[in-house]
Amino acid sequence: MRTFLAILLLISLALLATSPRLYRLRRRRPVVVMISGGWLAIAAGVLIGPRGAQLITMEQINDTAPLLMVGLGWIGMMVGLQLRRDVLAALPRIILRIACTDAVVSTIAFGALAWAGMRIWSGETSTFLLAAPVVLLACGSISWSMETRSLRPGDDPGSKHLALLIRATGALGGVIAVTLFGLLDSLTGRGEPWATSPDVADSVVRIMSCLTLAVALGLIGRWTLQLAGRSRDQQLVVFIGIVAFIAGMATQFRIAPLFGAMVVGMVIANLSGGDLRRFEQFILKAEHVVAAVFAMLVGVLLSPHIGLPGVALALAIAAARMLIKPALLRFMLARSGEGQRTNDSALLIGPVRQSPLALAMGVTAYLLEPSALSARLLTVIVLAGVISDCIPLAGGLLRKRTTLVVASEAKLA
Amino acid sequence: MSNALRLFLTLLVLLGFAYTGQQWADSTALEHDVPPASQVEDGGPLVDLLGMPFEPKSDALIDTGAGVGLLLLGAWLSGLLIARVGLPQIVGYLLFGVLCGPSVLDLINEQELGYLEIVKDLAIALIALTAGGEMRLGVLRKSLRGISLIAIVEMSVVGLGVAAFAAAVIPRLGIEGLEGTGSVIALAAIIGTISVSNSPAILLAIITETKSKGTMTQTSLAVTILKDLLLVILFTIVLAIAGSVLVTADGGGATWYGPVKKIGGSIALGAVAGLAMAWYIHRVNKHMAIFVVMACLMIALTAKALGLETLIVAVVAGMLMENIWSERAEGLFETIEDLSMPIFCVFFAWTGAKVELDAVAQMWPWALAIIGVRGVLVWSSTGLGARLAGIEQPARRWLWTAFVPQAGVSLALAAIFQETFGDQPFVEVVFALLLAVIALQKLIAPALLHFGFTRAGETGRQNLASGPETDAAPPALRE
Numbered sequence: 001m002r003t004f005l006a007i008l009l010l011i012s013l014a015l016l017a018t019s020p021r022l023y024r025l026r027r028r029r030p031v032v033v034m035i036s037g038g039w040l041a042i043a044a045g046v047l048i049g050p051r052g053a054q055l056i057t058m059e060q061i062n063d064t065a066p067l068l069m070v071g072l073g074w075i076g077m078m079v080g081l082q083l084r085r086d087v088l089a090a091l092p093r094i095i096l097r098i099a100c101t102d103a104v105v106s107t108i109a110f111g112a113l114a115w116a117g118m119r120i121w122s123g124e125t126s127t128f129l130l131a132a133p134v135v136l137l138a139c140g141s142i143s144w145s146m147e148t149r150s151l152r153p154g155d156d157p158g159s160k161h162l163a164l165l166i167r168a169t170g171a172l173g174g175v176i177a178v179t180l181f182g183l184l185d186s187l188t189g190r191g192e193p194w195a196t197s198p199d200v201a202d203s204v205v206r207i208m209s210c211l212t213l214a215v216a217l218g219l220i221g222r223w224t225l226q227l228a229g230r231s232r233d234q235q236l237v238v239f240i241g242i243v244a245f246i247a248g249m250a251t252q253f254r255i256a257p258l259f260g261a262m263v264v265g266m267v268i269a270n271l272s273g274g275d276l277r278r279f280e281q282f283i284l285k286a287e288h289v290v291a292a293v294f295a296m297l298v299g300v301l302l303s304p305h306i307g308l309p310g311v312a313l314a315l316a317i318a319a320a321r322m323l324i325k326p327a328l329l330r331f332m333l334a335r336s337g338e339g340q341r342t343n344d345s346a347l348l349i350g351p352v353r354q355s356p357l358a359l360a361m362g363v364t365a366y367l368l369e370p371s372a373l374s375a376r377l378l379t380v381i382v383l384a385g386v387i388s389d390c391i392p393l394a395g396g397l398l399r400k401r402t403t404l405v406v407a408s409e410a411k412l413a
Numbered sequence: 414m415s416n417a418l419r420l421f422l423t424l425l426v427l428l429g430f431a432y433t434g435q436q437w438a439d440s441t442a443l444e445h446d447v448p449p450a451s452q453v454e455d456g457g458p459l460v461d462l463l464g465m466p467f468e469p470k471s472d473a474l475i476d477t478g479a480g481v482g483l484l485l486l487g488a489w490l491s492g493l494l495i496a497r498v499g500l501p502q503i504v505g506y507l508l509f510g511v512l513c514g515p516s517v518l519d520l521i522n523e524q525e526l527g528y529l530e531i532v533k534d535l536a537i538a539l540i541a542l543t544a545g546g547e548m549r550l551g552v553l554r555k556s557l558r559g560i561s562l563i564a565i566v567e568m569s570v571v572g573l574g575v576a577a578f579a580a581a582v583i584p585r586l587g588i589e590g591l592e593g594t595g596s597v598i599a600l601a602a603i604i605g606t607i608s609v610s611n612s613p614a615i616l617l618a619i620i621t622e623t624k625s626k627g628t629m630t631q632t633s634l635a636v637t638i639l640k641d642l643l644l645v646i647l648f649t650i651v652l653a654i655a656g657s658v659l660v661t662a663d664g665g666g667a668t669w670y671g672p673v674k675k676i677g678g679s680i681a682l683g684a685v686a687g688l689a690m691a692w693y694i695h696r697v698n699k700h701m702a703i704f705v706v707m708a709c710l711m712i713a714l715t716a717k718a719l720g721l722e723t724l725i726v727a728v729v730a731g732m733l734m735e736n737i738w739s740e741r742a743e744g745l746f747e748t749i750e751d752l753s754m755p756i757f758c759v760f761f762a763w764t765g766a767k768v769e770l771d772a773v774a775q776m777w778p779w780a781l782a783i784i785g786v787r788g789v790l791v792w793s794s795t796g797l798g799a800r801l802a803g804i805e806q807p808a809r810r811w812l813w814t815a816f817v818p819q820a821g822v823s824l825a826l827a828a829i830f831q832e833t834f835g836d837q838p839f840v841e842v843v844f845a846l847l848l849a850v851i852a853l854q855k856l857i858a859p860a861l862l863h864f865g866f867t868r869a870g871e872t873g874r875q876n877l878a879s880g881p882e883t884d885a886a887p888p889a890l891r892e
Contacts, residue, residue, distance in 0.1 A: 066478035066528070122462045129462055209437070213430050220423055224486070227493070233754035234489070240755055241486035245427075248479025252434045289703060373461040 038295035038356060039386060045299015056300050064297075066248070068367055070240070071294045073247030073261040075360050077239075078287070079175055080265020081280060091168065098165075098332045099172040102351075103142050103180065105328060110141035113320055114313070121309035128197055132188035133377055136365050139181035140358035140381050141317060143173025144325060144351040151346050151392060159344040166329075166350050174357045175262070181361050182259025183207060190254065190369050210255040211263060217246050218267020225268070239283065256364045258357075298359050301366055302382060303375035310376055314383035318352075321388050325351035349392045354385040420494040424487060428512070431483045431520045438476065477528045480521045483513065484529075485755060488762035501863040503618045503761050507856055510765020521766050529763050534713035535706065536760035537821060538727045539749060540617045542709060545731020546746050547634050559802035560632065563795065564639045567816060568609050568647070570794035571787060576605025578786045582779055586846070590838040599655035600843055603830055606651045607847060608787050610644055612820035613637045613724065614764075615859050618757050621750070624873025625866045628808035632799075633815030641724055641822065645675055648826055652833060679721040683729025686712050690730060691738045694745055701748040724822070764820055768852040772845040780849035784857075787850075791816050807869045814865025818858035819851045827851065 048055040114137035118130050148163040186203045221242045228234035243261060250260030329351050362378035491509035492502030513520040580601035616637055620630055690708055712730065716723040734742040795813035827847040834840045866872050
C-alpha cells in the first residue's frame with residue numbers, strides 16, 4: 001500500500017507538472033530551463049523523498065525497480081525510434097562529424113577528469129574498480145541538451161539553422177552516448193561487487209546475447225505491430241510487452257536497459273511503415289508524464305552526502321563543459337565553413353548544457369548496482385547538469401545588462 | 414509461412430529467450446553466491462568504492478520486469494493462436510500462464526508471482542468497474558425479482574448439492590485426525606459454498622472478447638454480481654459455524670457481524686470512490702488511462718487494507734458513474750476498454766501460472782467428480798431459475814454456461830479457508846482438492862462459456878448479422 005501511495009504521489013505531481021496552467025509559465029526563460037531540464041520535477045522528488053518529507057522511502061523505490069526499468073526502456077525505445085535510415089541518410093555530414101568528434105573528445109577529456117576526480121574522492125588506485133564511475137561520468141558528458149527555445153535564438157535564417165544543428169547533433173550525440181555507455185559499462189563489472197578484474201569474454205557474451213535478443217524483439221515488434229493494426233489496446237500490449245521484456249532481460253544480462261531498448265527501437269524504426277507512425281504517436285502521448293515521473297524518481301534517489309569532493313567533481317565537469325563544448329562547436333563550424341552563417345552567441349553557448357540522457361544513464365547505473373556510490377554519482381551528474389544549465393542563463397542576463405548599458409550610453413551620447 | 418506458424422515460432426523464441434536469461438541469471442548467482450574473502454572486510458558486509466555498505470539487488474524483483482513483458486506478449490500471442498482453433502483468447506492467456514508458471518517451466522517463480530499480485534488487484538477492480546458500468550439501475554429495479562430468483566435457486570441447489578456430494582467424498586480422502594460427522598459436514602459446507610461462486614473476471618473477459626450483448630449477457634452479469642454480494646454473507650456464516658466445529662488457526666471462530674461490516678463498508682467506499690472519480694472526470698478529464706489505472710489500484714488496495722470486498726467497491730463505483738453521471742463517464746468506460754486487453758493478458762496469465770498442477774495430479778479423479786456434479790447442478794438449477802424468472806429461449810438454455818467458470822473469487826475463498834484453519838491436518842488435502850477443482854474449471858469453462866454465448870446468438874458478429882444493435886433490456890428484465 002505504501003509503495004502504491006508513493007507511486008500515486010509521483011504520478012499526481014507529474015500530472016500537475018504537465019498541466020496547462022504550469023505550461024503557461026513557460027514564457028519566462030528561467031521557468032523554461034527549470035521545466036525542460038526536469039529540475040523542477042527533480043526538486044519535487046527531493047522534497048518528497050527520503051531526504052525530504054520522507055513520503056517515499058528508499059525501500060519503496062527499490063520495490064518499484066520494475067517501474068524504473070520500464071521507464072528506462074521507454075526512454076531507450078524513444079531514442080531508438082529516431083534512428084531511421086532515411087532520416088540518417090538525409091542528415092548533413094556536418095552533424096555526424098560534430099556528434100562523433102564530440103563523443104571522442106568528451107570520452108577522453110571527461111573520462112580523464114572523472115578518473116582523477118574519483119581517485120581523489122575514493123582513494124582507490126585500481127583502474128578496474130574506478131572504471132564503472134568513470135564510464136558513467138564520461139558517457140554522461142557526451143552530447144548536449146536538445147532544447148534551444150530557452151536560449152532565445154534570433155529570427156534570422158542563420159540562427160534558425162544553428163538551432164537546428166544543435167538539436168540534431170544533440171539527438172545524434174545522445175544515441176552515441178547511450179551506445180558507448182551500454183558497451184563500455186558492461187566491461188566494468190557493474191553489479192558484481194565480487195569482481196576484481198574485467199572478464200572480457202563474459203562481457204562479450206552478455207552484449208551479444210542482449211543484442212541478439214534486441215534484434216529478435218525488434219523483428220517480433222515489427223510483426224506484432226502489423227498484427228495489432230489500429231487497435232489501441234493491442235498496440236499497448238505490444239509496446240509495454242516489448243519494453244518490459246527487453247528492459248528486464250537486459251538487466252538480467254547486466255547490460256543497460258536503456259541500450260537494449262534503443263536497439264529494439266532502432267530495428268522497429270527501420271522495418272515498419274504506417275504502423276510505426278501510429279505507434280510513435282501513441283508513445284509520444286505519454287512522453288511528458290513519463291519524463292516527469294522519471295525526473296521525480298531521480299530526485300528521490302539523490303544523496304546529499306557527496307561532500308566537498310563530490311561538489312568539486314560536479315563543478316569541474318561543468319567548468320570543463322564550459323571550456324570544451326562551445327569551443328568544439330565553434331571549431332567544427334569554422335572548419336566546415338558554416339561559421340560564417342551565424343554568430344548567435346546565445347546559441348553557441350547552448351552545448352554547455354548537459355544532455356538529459358545523462359540522468360537516464362545515472363538511473364541505469366543505480367538500477368544495475370543500487371549502492372550509495374551509484375546514488376552519489378547520480379547526484380554529481382544532477383549537480384553538474386544544474387550548473388551547466390545555469391551558465392547560458394547567466395550569460396543571457398549578462399548580455400541583456402551589457403545591451404542596456406550600451407543603449408543607455410548611446411542615448412546619453 | 415502461415416500466420417499460425419509464425420505465432421507459434423514467435424512464442425517459442427520468446428520462451429527460449431526467457432529460459433536462457435533465467436538460466437544465465439541462476440548460473441551467475443550460484444557462481445558468485447559467496448563473495449571472495451578479499452572483498453569482505455572483517456567478515457562484514459560488502460562495501461562499495463566509497464566504503465559504503467553494498468547490497469546486491471533482488472534478482473526476483475529484476476526478473477519481475479522481464480516477467481511482465483513475457484506474460485503480456487506471450488499471453489497475447491497465445492490468445493491469437495488459440496483463437497484460430499475457435500477457442501476464446503483467454504484460454505490462450507491461461508495456458509501460457511500455466512506453461513510459464515512454477516508447475517511447468519518455472520520462468521515466473523512464486524516470488525515473482527507475489528510481486529505481480531498487484532496486477533490481480535488492478536484487474537479485479539477494473540473488471541468490477543466495467544461490470545458496474547453495465548448495470549443500469551432503471552433496468553435492474555424492474556428486473557430485481559427475476560435476477561434474485563435465478564441467483565437464489567442456483568446458489569441453493571448448487572451449494573447444497575455439492576456439499577452433499579462432498580460429504581460423501583471427504584471420508585474417502587483418507588484425512589487423518591478428522592473425527593465425527595460434524596467435522597465432515599462442516600468441511601462439506603465450506604466446499605459447497607465455494608462451489609457456488611463463479612468468475613466475474615472470466616465472464617467479463619469473454620463478453621469483452623466476443624462483444625456480446627443481449628439477454629444472456631445482461632442477466633449473467635447481474636446474477637454474478639448479486640451472487641457475489643450474497644456469497645460474502647453466506648461464506649462468513651458458513652465459516653463461523655464451521656469454525657465452532659473445526660478448530661481455527663487462532664482458536665476462535667469468525668464473527669457474525671463480519672458480513673454486515675464488509676458489505677456496508679464496501680458500498681460506502683464504492684460510493685466515495687464513485688464520487689471522487691466523477692469529480693475528476695468533471696473537473697480535470699485528462700490523462701484518462703493513468704487516472705483509470707491509479708483509481709483502480711486505489712480502490713483495490715484501500716479495500717484490501719480495510720478488509721473490504723474490492724469487487725463490491727468497484728461495482729458500486731461503476732454503477733454510480735453509469736447511472737448518475739453517464740455522459741461524463743463515457744470517456745472513462747472507453748478508456749477502460751482500451752486498457753482491458755493488456756490487463757486481462759497479464760491477469761489471466763498470472764492466474765494460469767498460479768495453477769498447481771501437483772494438486773491437479775494428486776486429486777484429479779475427485780476433482781473431476783465434483784466438477785461433473787457441480788456442472789449438472791448448475792445446468793439444472795439455472796434452467797429452473799431462468800424458467801421461473803421468465804427468461805426466453807435461447808438465453809434460458811445457455812445461461813448456465815456463464816456460472817460454470819471459477820477463478821479468482823473461488824481461489825480467494827479457498828485461501829481464506831486455508832488461512833482460517835491454519836495447520837489443521839485436513840487443510841492440506843481439502844485445499845489441494847479445491848485448487849484442483851478450480852484449476853480444471855478455469856481451463857475448461859471459458860471455452861464452454863464462449864460456446865454458450867455463440868449458441869445464444871449474442872456475440873458481436875451475430876448481433877451485426879441480425880441487424881442493428883439494440884440496447885433493449887432482456888424480456889425477464891422488462892416485465
